Amino acid sequence: MKKANVILIGFAGTGKSTVGKALSEQLGWQFIDTDQRIEELQGVSITEMFQTMGEQAFRTVESEVIDRTLKVENQVVSTGGGAVLAERNRARMQESGIVINLTATKEIIITRVSKDQSRPLVQGNVEEKVTALMESRKHAYDFADLAIDTSELSVTEIVERIAAVL
Numbered sequence: 281m282k283k284a285n286v287i288l289i290g291f292a293g294t295g296k297s298t299v300g301k302a303l304s305e306q307l308g309w310q311f312i313d314t315d316q317r318i319e320e321l322q323g324v325s326i327t328e329m330f331q332t333m334g335e336q337a338f339r340t341v342e343s344e345v346i347d348r349t350l351k352v353e354n355q356v357v358s359t360g361g362g363a364v365l366a367e368r369n370r371a372r373m374q375e376s377g378i379v380i381n382l383t384a385t386k387e388i389i390i391t392r393v394s395k396d397q398s399r400p401l402v403q404g405n406v407e408e409k410v411t412a413l414m415e416s417r418k419h420a421y422d423f424a425d426l427a428i429d430t431s432e433l434s435v436t437e438i439v440e441r442i443a444a445v446l
């Protein structure tokens with residue numbers, strides 16, 4: 281295998297948290313979801329963090345968690361959809377693992393993220409919010425080593441595809 285960790289990036293709802301957990305079980309590796317880590321560290325939900333501290337404070341904690349997490353090897357690391365926005369985070373990811381971009385069509389993303397209220401950036405008019413955010417992040421995930429369109433694939437199929445390139 282090329283590098284020490286598998287790092288999943290991609291827009292919200294592409295399946296990073298779900299696929300990451302399943303892949304870690306298949307590989308027998310530690311699974312880290314950076315959003316889950318942030319919530320554990322802060323003792324509040326991401327939605328509450330956005331409300332009380334604001335997005336910038338969340339991004340600062342997110343960068344710290346990414347830094348700390350990527351000091352360790354042999355992990356599957358699922359990141360949040362906006363983790364790629366900071367150059368510092370992208371650099372850490374590229375030097376610490378194989379970076380895999382999970383993608384999906386806008387329609388599929390809307391269906392998937394509409395099922396829960398845990399993503400503050402795509403609440404309210406979900407279609408409008410997802411459309412605008414996808415447009416502004418059009419090239420944000422291009423630095424990945426590999427991209428997988430998850431729209432028509434089961435979680436098991438995605439895990440198999442990733443395992444095949446390790």
Ligand SMILES: Nc1ncnc2c1ncn2[C@@H]1O[C@H](COP(=O)(O)OP(=O)(O)O)[C@@H](O)[C@H]1O
Pocket residue numbers: 290291292293294295296297298299358392393395430433434435438
């Ligand atoms: N390949 C898939 N096919 C169908 N549903 C999926 C797939 N991957 C994830 N999901 C569902 O989509 C939703 C978002 O998945 P999640 O893993 O939280 O994405 P992310 O971490 O990228 O935001 C969840 O309800 C999850 O069960």
Ligand SMILES: O=C(O)C1=C[C@@H](OP(=O)(O)O)[C@@H](O)[C@H](O)C1
Pocket residue numbers: 290291292293296297315326359360361362363398399400401
């Ligand atoms: O796209 C984003 O900026 C965000 C995506 C979320 O993670 P998922 O991509 O796992 O939903 C979470 O980090 C936070 O709500 C912000």
Ligand SMILES: [Mg+2]
Pocket residue numbers: 296297298315358359360
């Ligand atoms: Mg997630």
